[in-house]
Amino acid sequence: KAGVTQTPRYLIKTRGQQVTLSCSPISGHRSVSWYQQTPGQGLQFLFEYFSETQRNKGNFPGRFSGRQFSNSRSEMNVSTLELGDSALYLCASREGTGPTYEQYFGPGTRLTVT
């Protein structure tokens, strides 16, 4: 099976702009989670979607939003970008939402805000 794919891999944006990142999960996986990874804060959970519904949300401002489509593909959007939003954004998929399911991660999108 193909792994989790994320597009684009690299992105440079200017403060105040908005950005949309895309994630395609492993075939058959219906749960998609998003994480922000920075050197200072490590991996922080953004949100998880299952069957087009947000199941859980981390402690991020409303500028961060996401959605999931009927084919399980997911997008996340960040509006009014700030310098501190520069990070590696990781998408992960798993078969279900039960706690024993491990997550499989994509390569990430590296966002640089200037």
Next chain:
Amino acid sequence: AQSVAQPEDQVNVAEGNPLTVKCTYSVSGNPYLFWYVQYPNRGLQFLLKYITGDNLVKGSYGFEAEFNKSQTSFHLKKPSALVSDSALYFCAVRDMTRAGNTPLVFGKGTRLSVIA
């Protein structure tokens, strides 16, 4: 709230020697525990998990981890390190007793450097 601590930012080991990457956790109930590895410019790769049963869990690439409930630890081990094991390692936990869907909480990561 659940949390994970990886007390060492960096671990250096000579090739061929055994390696240990430490992890301690805190949950209100019983834990589900995971180890992931991240290579440069890559996402995280799943190594192994502890759900229940034997305290010694075997995973990918010759790695294993030992669950110790009394010490709330889940240290990652490998009997003989390879240079190719050099990477960033993350421990993660879910609290199995919390109702609903809880997110995975990660430690800060430990950078392993295996020296030839």
